[in-house]
Amino acid sequence: MVENKTKPNEISPADFIASVEPERRRTEGLILLDLFEKTTGWKPRMWGTSIVGFGEYHYKYESGREGDSLATGFSPRKAKLSIYIMPGYASYQSYLDRLGKYTLGKSCLYINKLDDIDLDVLAELIKVGVADLSKKYPVKSS
Numbered sequence: 001m002v003e004n005k006t007k008p009n010e011i012s013p014a015d016f017i018a019s020v021e022p023e024r025r026r027t028e029g030l031i032l033l034d035l036f037e038k039t040t041g042w043k044p045r046m047w048g049t050s051i052v053g054f055g056e057y058h059y060k061y062e063s064g065r066e067g068d069s070l071a072t073g074f075s076p077r078k079a080k081l082s083i084y085i086m087p088g089y090a091s092y093q094s095y096l097d098r099l100g101k102y103t104l105g106k107s108c109l110y111i112n113k114l115d116d117i118d119l120d121v122l123a124e125l126i127k128v129g130v131a132d133l134s135k136k137y138p139v140k141s142s
Helices: 013-018 021-038 092-100 119-136
Strands: 045-048 052-062 066-076 081-085 109-111
Touching: 013 021, 013 045, 013 052, 021 045, 021 052, 021 066, 021 081, 021 119, 045 066, 052 081, 066 119, 081 119, 092 119
Parallel strands: none
Antiparallel strands: 045 052, 052 066, 066 081, 081 109
């Protein structure tokens, strides 16, 4: 069985964000940290070296593959901000239509800068994503 590469660890999310470059990403990371904490009510936890995660769930696929993952989170990467909504974004077009400028991956929303989006809509996306994930897997706080 293949193990997940991205696992929770004891790195401080605040220390990680303090080390982020450039400064604009560091500032945006602090804004996202506050937004995710207020929206989820959970404490942040680092997953791998660059993902700030909130909540956790255990998944098991029909293939037999299973593991643990963050319920939602973000990474203030140099090129773009990455926002993780674990059920993916396929069902959330009505939110995405109101969000602003972004590009999508399967479970990842890429944003050039926070000024490009509506943070209230992002908070709605976080809430609905966690709620939908909770319908499929038990989600626990972090």
